[in-house]
Amino acid sequence: MIKVAICDDHTMVLRGIETMLEDSDIITICATYNFGKQLIAEIDKNLPNVLLLDINLPDGNGIELCKELTKKHPELAIIGLSNYSETGFIKNMLRNGAKGYLLKNTDKQELILAITTVHKGETYLPRNIQDILLNESIGNPSQITFIPKLTRRETEVLHLVAKEHTNLEIADLLFISTKTVESHRNNLIQKLGVRNTAGLIRVALEKGLLG
Amino acid sequence: MIKVAICDDHTMVLRGIETMLEDSDIITICATYNFGKQLIAEIDKNLPNVLLLDINLPDGNGIELCKELTKKHPELAIIGLSNYSETGFIKNMLRNGAKGYLLKNTDKQELILAITTVHKGETYLPRNIQDILLNESIGNPSQITFIPKLTRRETEVLHLVAKEHTNLEIADLLFISTKTVESHRNNLIQKLGVRNTAGLIRVALEKGLLG
DNA sequence: CACCATACTAGGGTTTACCCTGACTTTTAA
DNA sequence: TTAAAAGTCAGGGTAAACCCTAGTATGGTG
Numbered sequence: 001m002i003k004v005a006i007c008d009d010h011t012m013v014l015r016g017i018e019t020m021l022e023d024s025d026i027i028t029i030c031a032t033y034n035f036g037k038q039l040i041a042e043i044d045k046n047l048p049n050v051l052l053l054d055i056n057l058p059d060g061n062g063i064e065l066c067k068e069l070t071k072k073h074p075e076l077a078i079i080g081l082s083n084y085s086e087t088g089f090i091k092n093m094l095r096n097g098a099k100g101y102l103l104k105n106t107d108k109q110e111l112i113l114a115i116t117t118v119h120k121g122e123t124y125l126p127r128n129i130q131d132i133l134l135n136e137s138i139g140n141p142s143q144i145t146f147i148p149k150l151t152r153r154e155t156e157v158l159h160l161v162a163k164e165h166t167n168l169e170i171a172d173l174l175f176i177s178t179k180t181v182e183s184h185r186n187n188l189i190q191k192l193g194v195r196n197t198a199g200l201i202r203v204a205l206e207k208g209l210l211g
Numbered sequence: 212m213i214k215v216a217i218c219d220d221h222t223m224v225l226r227g228i229e230t231m232l233e234d235s236d237i238i239t240i241c242a243t244y245n246f247g248k249q250l251i252a253e254i255d256k257n258l259p260n261v262l263l264l265d266i267n268l269p270d271g272n273g274i275e276l277c278k279e280l281t282k283k284h285p286e287l288a289i290i291g292l293s294n295y296s297e298t299g300f301i302k303n304m305l306r307n308g309a310k311g312y313l314l315k316n317t318d319k320q321e322l323i324l325a326i327t328t329v330h331k332g333e334t335y336l337p338r339n340i341q342d343i344l345l346n347e348s349i350g351n352p353s354q355i356t357f358i359p360k361l362t363r364r365e366t367e368v369l370h371l372v373a374k375e376h377t378n379l380e381i382a383d384l385l386f387i388s389t390k391t392v393e394s395h396r397n398n399l400i401q402k403l404g405v406r407n408t409a410g411l412i413r414v415a416l417e418k419g420l421l422g
Numbered sequence: 423c424a425c426c427a428t429a430c431t432a433g434g435g436t437t438t439a440c441c442c443t444g445a446c447t448t449t450t451a452a
Numbered sequence: 453t454t455a456a457a458a459g460t461c462a463g464g465g466t467a468a469a470c471c472c473t474a475g476t477a478t479g480g481t482g
Contacts (some may be wrong), residue, residue: 006467009316010224010227010315010316011315011316011317011319012223012224012227012228012231012315012316013223013224013315013318014228015226015228015230015231015319016222016223016224016225016226016227016228016230017223017227019226019227019229019230020223020226034316060328066395070240082310103221104222104223104224105220105221105222105223106222106223107222108226110326123452135380136284151458151459152458152459153458153459153460154392154458161409161410162409162413163410164405164406164407164409164410165371166407166437166438166439167439168438176459176460176461177460177461177462178461179460179461179462179463180459180460181461182439182440182441183459183461184459185439185440186440186441186442187328187458189440194375195375195437195440196375196377196408196440196468196469197407197408197412197439197440197469198372198373198374198375198409198411199375199411200409201255201408201409201412201413201416202373202375202412202416202421205412205413205416209460210413243425328481360430362429362430363429364429364430364431365429377467377468377469378468378469379467379468387430387431387432388431388432388433389432389468390431390432390433390434391430391431391432393432393468393469393471394430394431394432395430395469396469396470397469397471397472398429400470406470407438407439407469407470408439408469408470423482424481424482425479425480425481425482426479426481426482427478427479427480427481428477428478428479428480429476429477429478429479430475430476430477430478431474431475431476431477432473432474432475432476433472433473433474433475434471434472434473435470435471435472436469436470436471436472437468437469437470437471437481438467438468438469438470439466439467439468439469440465440466440467440468440469441464441465441466441467442463442464442465443462443463443464444461444462444463445460445461445462446459446460446461447456447458447459447460447461448457448458448459448460449456449458449470449473450455450456450458451455451456451457451458452453452454452455452456
């Protein structure tokens with residue numbers, strides 16, 4: 001029997017996965033967690049073979065959590081769960097020790113296949129995500145779902161811009177020069193592929209960069 | 212028996228809701244849909260009493276879908292589903308005919324309560340969302356809850372600003388002077404109670420003024 | 423019809439944002 | 453340890469946004 005634990009703050013997803021796995025005779029659910037903190041605190045008590053881990057947990061970064069867990073438990077196979085087929089996330093996740101990645105629209109067959117695959121020590125990615133990554137590596141970035149990776153400073157500046165602060169105010173708040181703020185703002189405009197502040201805020205909200 | 216239909220592109224959520232409702236003796240699931248198009252095409256065949264509708268569907272705007280459905284089937288009670296407790300979304304949803312709103316971390320008890328409540332013709336909102344909306348209206352009754360009425364020109368200008376056009380471009384598009392565009396923009400900033408373009412776009416999106 | 427409120431229009435003047443280039447230090451990844 | 457990326461700052465501009473004020477339609481109402 002493969003022991004599986006699930007960590008997802010959405011009760012509906014949790015129950016959905018439980019249902020999909022409950023009548024399997026090779027998989028058993030040994031624990032479910034609603035928060036990252038709970039997972040960290042309790043996973044040692046009953047270590048699973050496979051962990052289904054939501055990336056977008058409310059209390060902290062799922063990717064950091066993944067890194068921490070694989071360091072502590074190298075034998076634990078983690079499958080990332082997310083709504084987004086954002087390749088940056090996926091690659092980051094895999095780079096930080098995840099053995100697989102599933103979208104939340106996964107069906108029962110694929111879920112079981114993913115769990116058994118990573119349990120054998122192999123990596124599992126859905127077909128469509130394989131395709132996206134393949135296209136990317138060939139040099140065909142999928143523009144549609146592209147979410148640029150922002151640096152720490154860029155994120156800070158972006159949030160302050162969204163709060164209607166001027167460059168001067170932002171400079172004072174971050175203890176840097178207005179010219180530096182302008183640089184970050186320029187980079188943001190470049191990265192998000194927009195022309196001005198209006199586009200910056202709109203796209204940032206669309207891509208979920210502002211929560 | 213209350214007939215319930217579900218529309219959500221995430222199989223896991225779909226299965227989760229099904230599981231939560233399957234052993235209820237007052238609720239029966241009459242249909243499930245994965246896409247908005249499918250819902251529109253097939254809902255007439257077997258009209259439910261209550262529809263659980265994901266707002267963030269991949270093929271189109273859940274809010275528009277909600278508007279369309281309540282217009283066509285006024286007796287249908289729609290409950291919006293989303294990951295986000297963004298008040299702009301929620302208010303927009305309710306304004307467009309939804310009878311309730313649930314986050315995807317809802318448990319079984321609340322799900323059933325929500326369904327039975329909207330089936331009685333009442334509105335259902337989770338406690339925490341009620342609190343958020345209440346706090347908003349207490350904190351700043353005249354500003355935050357209030358959705359300003361924009362004039363024809365103001366709406367035109369707002370949309371063009373959101374599309375990253377400059378005042379000069381907008382002036383050319385509307386056959387008016389850049390100074391006039393600036394005036395409209397100024398009025399928009401006053402009406403929405405913001406300081407600059409960043410706030411204008413953010414608040415306009417929050418209040419659902421940009422669809 | 424005359425009136426008033428509102429929308430639409432627009433001017434001058436000031437502030438802020440945007441663009442390009444370049445340079446230096448620090449941090450991170452290979 | 454070296455290369456790459458991030459963060460820092462500067463100058464010198466141009467363009468755009470923002471602020472205040474005010475005249476001109478326009479549509480509804482007494």
